[in-house]
Amino acid sequence: MDSPFIEPGEWDKRLKLAGFTGCDSVNLDYEAPYTYQANIVAKPALQEQDPQKITLLRGSKPHALISEVEDVLRERGIQFEQCTWGQELPADQDIISFMDLGEKPLLQDINEEDLARLLEVIESLDQSTILWLTPAAQIHPIDPHAAQILGMVRTIRQELALSFATLELEHTATGAASAVVDVITKIQQSRDNISAELEPDMEYAWSDGRLNVSRFHWVEVDKALSGTTKEAETKALTIGTPGLLQTLHWTNQTLGVPAPDEVHIKMTAVGLNFKDVMVAMGIINGDIEKNPSSSFGLEGIGYVTRLGSEVTNVAVGDRIMSMGCESAGMATLIKRPASLCIKIPDQISDEEAATMPIVYVTVLMFLVEKWKLEKGQSILIHSAAGGNSIFSFHSKQYDCTCADVSRRWHLRN
Numbered sequence: 001m002d003s004p005f006i007e008p009g010e011w012d013k014r015l016k017l018a019g020f021t022g023c024d025s026v027n028l029d030y031e032a033p034y035t036y037q038a039n040i041v042a043k044p045a046l047q048e049q050d051p052q053k054i055t056l057l058r059g060s061k062p063h064a065l066i067s068e069v070e071d072v073l074r075e076r077g078i079q080f081e082q083c084t085w086g087q088e089l090p091a092d093q094d095i096i097s098f099m100d101l102g103e104k105p106l107l108q109d110i111n112e113e114d115l116a117r118l119l120e121v122i123e124s125l126d127q128s129t130i131l132w133l134t135p136a137a138q139i140h141p142i143d144p145h146a147a148q149i150l151g152m153v154r155t156i157r158q159e160l161a162l163s164f165a166t167l168e169l170e171h172t173a174t175g176a177a178s179a180v181v182d183v184i185t186k187i188q189q190s191r192d193n194i195s196a197e198l199e200p201d202m203e204y205a206w207s208d209g210r211l212n213v214s215r216f217h218w219v220e221v222d223k224a225l226s227g228t229t230k231e232a233e234t235k236a237l238t239i240g241t242p243g244l245l246q247t248l249h250w251t252n253q254t255l256g257v258p259a260p261d262e263v264h265i266k267m268t269a270v271g272l273n274f275k276d277v278m279v280a281m282g283i284i285n286g287d288i289e290k291n292p293s294s295s296f297g298l299e300g301i302g303y304v305t306r307l308g309s310e311v312t313n314v315a316v317g318d319r320i321m322s323m324g325c326e327s328a329g330m331a332t333l334i335k336r337p338a339s340l341c342i343k344i345p346d347q348i349s350d351e352e353a354a355t356m357p358i359v360y361v362t363v364l365m366f367l368v369e370k371w372k373l374e375k376g377q378s379i380l381i382h383s384a385a386g387g388n389s390i391f392s393f394h395s396k397q398y399d400c401t402c403a404d405v406s407r408r409w410h411l412r413n
Helices: 008-017 064-075 112-123 144-160 176-192 221-226 274-280 357-370
Strands: 025-028 038-041 054-058 080-084 094-097 129-135 163-169 203-207 210-213 234-239 248-253 262-271 299-307 319-323 333-337 341-343 377-382 390-395 399-403 408-412
Touching (some): 129 176, 144 163, 163 176, 176 203
Parallel strands (some): 163 203
Antiparallel strands (some): 262 299
16 A cells, blocks of 8 residues: 555554455555555454255255254254246346255256256356255265266366255264254354355265265375385386486386296396496497396396205295396396306405406406416406406516405415
């Protein structure tokens, strides 16, 4: 409000004359008498109104619940009147419909005449609320036809913005009449509360002696999905699109029964090789098209959990190092040929053992199979930080050294 300074006492008077309750809160831009702007919070004054008269809409044969609802309305001082289906409805009166509590719901095999009357009722809801009573459709339902009105009413509320509510009744015995009056009263109060931040509830179900309303309960998608899926044997690291590291993700996989010469291993540490990086960056395909699950993790260590029928070199519970690509190595559980598994000495840690197999096999293949290294020869190793080291031989030396980033081992003849 931009104006010359007004005494605080005048704010309440002027707001009340304008139809507000007064001044609830004031924030001045500067102290008096230098105030130029005042931010005022005020609420409209609501006049107490007598309860609105309610129309009870019934079919040609009145339902027994009508008389019980009338008794509750009398007790609460609410005026009412009955109106038979097909008669002209009183203007601007809220309606409680008993039409679906007869032999069958109104929309079940509805004829042209009843459909026209229903459309007339909907057109009359300009300033009024209608509460449509129906048998149970969502909680302990019996007749699926009772749910037809729910779909129609939801569409009406969405497209026409009308105050059209539904109340499902599990039965019409003791307590049902009070529930009906409670709901129509609640809707009237919510509609008249212009300061309410949320729209009033329009779907109710009376079940087990309680009124229920629809509510959304926010649940994380991952938790919701995990609750409906079977627990996987293993979770493995895979990449959705090679070259896009943000597509790395964990997936559930199955291993099945180990082959006669295979073992299952519960992994505790996995070595990260340059090939894994190359596959993730999309530089090499790593057989992703043929077997995406075997792309990452060529070596690692873990504990044997299951044996094939012909395995004799390791036993369940052994801490072993392994290599291969029969299944993803970067996983919680893997399978490997027992011939590619070896027990780990106690003095070697998990982290050290997880990086040994690939480098050692690379070196042994070069030294033994390719160069056939013999006693009396020497070798100079360049760029020895990985498995693709560069070797140069020299003569008359009896020691051969293999190095990685953290340790140096000596191979002696």
